[in-house]
Structure formats: structure tokens, C-alpha cells
Amino acid sequence: GAGVSQSPSNKVTEKGKDVELRCDPISGHTALYWYRQSLGQGLEFLIYFQGNSAPDKSGLPSDRFSAERTGGSVSTLTIQRTQQEDSAVYLCASSVGTSGPQETQYFGPGTRLLVL
Amino acid sequence: QKEVEQNSGPLSVPEGAIASLNCTYSDRVSQSFFWYRQYSGKSPELIMSIYSNGDKEDGRFTAQLNKASQYVSLLIRDSQPSDSATYLCAVDSGNTGKLIFGQGTTLQVKP
Secondary structure (H helix, E strand, O other), X not given: OOOOEEEOXXXXXXXXXXXXXXXXXXOOOOEEEEEEEOOOXXXXXXXXXXXXXXXXXXXXXXXXXXXXXXXXXXXXXXXXXXXXXXXEEEEEEEEOXXXXXXXXXXXXXXXXXXXX | OOOEEEOOOOEEEEOOOOEEEEEEEOOOOOOOEEEEEEOOOOOOEEEEEEOOOEEEEEOOEEEEEEOOOOEEEXXXXXXXXXXXXXXXXXXXXXXXXXXXXXXXXXXXXXX
């Protein structure tokens, strides 16, 4: 079956511009996560969705970052007024959403964001 | 702040040897522990999960968990060049499934 998909795969933008990243989870998965991976680093949690609600937004770095999920499926992560330190790979993961912390999270291929 | 610590490496082992990867974590209430493999330029892929103290074996991989010492490890037997990758240790944080990741250990298996 289809895995997690993300678009675009690569994005180059100028400092100060807004960008929108998209994640399409595995069909039927109600839990969706966004992580960020800077060069040579581990993954940093950004936000968690269960259905359309976001019970944990604790990892969003600043108010320039926002995310939404509609129809319990596709999610978009928006970064406003991008800064060079926002350059990273943005990874989306989904899981079934019924068993909490023991569930396997399946990762998408990521969006590589470069802010010039 | 909850932390997961790994030696960044690189860890270099000859083909056929046992590779031992280690991870410590700070949050005593964590219950779920994962090892992900990440090839360069690719997304992480789950290779092992462990929830109880002791060993869990799956093929050439063995995960070991010691909650008292807040320590989890991954052993790779009969290491192959295709095992060369970065191995990420991840620990659950709370009951949402949110994962805290270590920075990863780079493994190099030399033919």
C-alpha cells in the first residue's frame, strides 16, 4: 500500500518568504507527527495531530510555525517569514493512532527546505 | 528537559563482526523505545522496538533494555556493509506517541 507522502521534496526560498509543506499520511492513520532534522542532527519533534486536533504543539519553535490537518488526513506545515535557521529536512510520520506510545511511526521521505 | 544521548561515532566494525550501539535517556517514565535506521539522504526506518526490560531478538538484531539504568542498546550480529547507516535511538515522551530522538550513531561496516 501507499506510504506517507510529502511535497514538495525540495524547496528553496528566500529569507522572509512564507512556505507551505504538505503531508499525506497512510490511509486510515489517525495520528500524524511533524519532525525537523537539521544537518547531522537527530529528529526534533514539532507537533502531533490526533484526527484534526493538535493536542501537542510543544515543539513548534516560534509563532512563525503553524500546522493544520483537515478531514483527518492531509496536514500542512506553514512557516511564515522564513529565516536561514529554518533550513532543515521536515519529516512527517503517521501511525494508526489507537495504541499510543507503542505504535510504530512510519516516516515520509521529507521536504528539504533551504532558506537563502 | 528530556534527553536521549548517543555517541555520534562513527563506529567502525569489520564485516562479520558484532556492532554495539548504545543509548541513554533521562525520562524515567518512558515506556517505549525504538531503534530507527537512516541511510544518507533517506527517511528513518524502524528496525526494532522494545518495551520491557531484557533482550528482544529479531534476526541479526537484538535490542536490550535496562530501565533501572535508563539504558537501551542495539546489537547487530554478522554486520554487513549494507548495515552502514546512522542509527537513531528514540524514546516516547508522554502518552501522545511523541518521540524524543538521539542525534544518532553512524555505523561503518568495512568489507
